[in-house]
Amino acid sequence: xxxxxxxxxxxxxxxxxxxxxxxxxxxxxxxxxxxxxxxxxxxxxxxxxxxxxxxxxxxxxxxxxx
Numbered sequence: 001x002x003x004x005x006x007x008x009x010x011x012x013x014x015x016x017x018x019x020x021x022x023x024x025x026x027x028x029x030x031x032x033x034x035x036x037x038x039x040x041x042x043x044x045x046x047x048x049x050x051x052x053x054x055x056x057x058x059x060x061x062x063x064x065x066x
Contacts, residue, residue, distance in 0.1 A: 016038055017036060017037060017038060018036045018037075018038055018042065019033055019034070019035055020033060020034045020036065020042065020044060020057065020059055021033045021057075022055065022056065031055075032055050032056075032057045033057065034057055034059055036059065040061055040062075040063055040064070041061070041062040041063045042059045042060060042061055043059070043060050043062060044057075044058065044059060045058030045060055046058075
């Protein structure tokens with residue numbers, strides 16, 4: 001993890017979270033991430049190539065019933 005984790009976040013937030021990242025492949029910066037409390041089970045969602053120009057981060061909460 002780079003320096004972005006140290007600016008504006010308490011260490012306890014980071015320690016109790018799973019950080020899921022989606023890095024921008026075609027540009028500098030603009031990455032997205034999600035902090036998910038470790039009490040939840042999540043998996044990353046893969047999108048089809050038709051959405052490759054968008055900066056999307058998809059996660060599925062495995063242990064949540066809508």
